[in-house]
Amino acid sequence: MLKRYRRQISIPGWGEAGQEKLARSKVMVIGAGGLGFPVLSYLAAAGVGEIVIVEQDWIEETNLNRQLFFSTGDLGKPKIEVAVEKLTTLNPQVRLSPVAEKLSSAVGNKYLPAMDAVIDCVDNFETRLLIASLAHRYHKPMIHGALAGFLGVVAVLHSSFGPCFHCLYPEAPEISPPAVFGAQAGLVGSLQAVETIKYLLGIGETNFGKMLLIDTESGFFNWIDITKNNLCPNCLQMDTTPDSIDRPIDP
Amino acid sequence: MIVYFQAGGLLKDYIEPDVDAYTRKIELESGLTVKEIMERINLRPALVSLALSGGKIVPLSYVPRDGEVIVLRPPVQGG
Numbered sequence: 001m002l003k004r005y006r007r008q009i010s011i012p013g014w015g016e017a018g019q020e021k022l023a024r025s026k027v028m029v030i031g032a033g034g035l036g037f038p039v040l041s042y043l044a045a046a047g048v049g050e051i052v053i054v055e056q057d058w059i060e061e062t063n064l065n066r067q068l069f070f071s072t073g074d075l076g077k078p079k080i081e082v083a084v085e086k087l088t089t090l091n092p093q094v095r096l097s098p099v100a101e102k103l104s105s106a107v108g109n110k111y112l113p114a115m116d117a118v119i120d121c122v123d124n125f126e127t128r129l130l131i132a133s134l135a136h137r138y139h140k141p142m143i144h145g146a147l148a149g150f151l152g153v154v155a156v157l158h159s160s161f162g163p164c165f166h167c168l169y170p171e172a173p174e175i176s177p178p179a180v181f182g183a184q185a186g187l188v189g190s191l192q193a194v195e196t197i198k199y200l201l202g203i204g205e206t207n208f209g210k211m212l213l214i215d216t217e218s219g220f221f222n223w224i225d226i227t228k229n230n231l232c233p234n235c236l237q238m239d240t241t242p243d244s245i246d247r248p249i250d251p
Numbered sequence: 252m253i254v255y256f257q258a259g260g261l262l263k264d265y266i267e268p269d270v271d272a273y274t275r276k277i278e279l280e281s282g283l284t285v286k287e288i289m290e291r292i293n294l295r296p297a298l299v300s301l302a303l304s305g306g307k308i309v310p311l312s313y314v315p316r317d318g319e320v321i322v323l324r325p326p327v328q329g330g
Contacts, residue, residue, distance in 0.1 A: 035330040123330035146327040151260045153327050169326070173300065178329040185330070213301075213324060215259040218273055224306055 005047050013203045019047060025200045026050040028111055030103050030131055031121035032083040033057070034066040034180055035145050038189030039119050039196070044087045046197055050095040051087075052111045055080040056102045066182035103127055108134035117196055119143045121189065125172035132157065132165035136234050141199055141208075145192040148178035152188040152214035155226070156195050159235050162209030163226050166234035184216060252281045252317035254288060262325045265294050274320070285321055286311035300326040
């Protein structure tokens, strides 16, 4: 069982104990597209025990420049179906739980309490704000990633230890769908996978309260400090998920 | 005084760089906030999600010093 992980077990601080820890880990990945492809691929290849995948879209031709799970022959198929098939082939030891629905509070309430982390691989602010509310409700880290052209962002957010996504963006800004390309999505998603694995293993800096800003056009890579917004409704313990009325904040 | 605005992505087109491909030199009176300087060059604040000085986030109410470089970042949402 451990042979396939031999090259990573030899990393200082990882070891067989770390590999067993990964095998016991559970993560929820929201989105199986441009960011979801590298995140899911690397987490499955590394041997994360269980991955809940939330994705409701169908494969379109415009996905094919960056969503490398999918080929021309897959057009029109459900993304989650093809992604699960590819990931199962990649590493049959990983338990995959596909959820072919749009993320909602109900989906989050069902799966997130048992998870160790939630990884944001979506393409819009509205869903990210919902992920952040759910992550806050269940005290889970949200590994955030996003891109636009040559720009990228990665952040490990945990409202118990630093700012949450709502602190940074109280409201969804009005912007049009960004231009995106595969290598940049691969870069940002790979960094999200790295930060997730570091968090699950407890290796190195968790980077809570930091955000990596990337501009690959100019070569700008910079971790910056980010701080809690004292007026953030999420961090002030107000449940900001849409169906939060009469629902306790803690599970 | 002089303030430099630096931006990547689509924001470059809005700041109209003149120092290099990413940087605009702006000559103006002192005491203006980042937001006021943005308005001076017809850059809508809604296009900017973060302003940075020296690698740290500053609010749009921040008043830059002479010669300071302010890095502007647009919202990034793709996935």
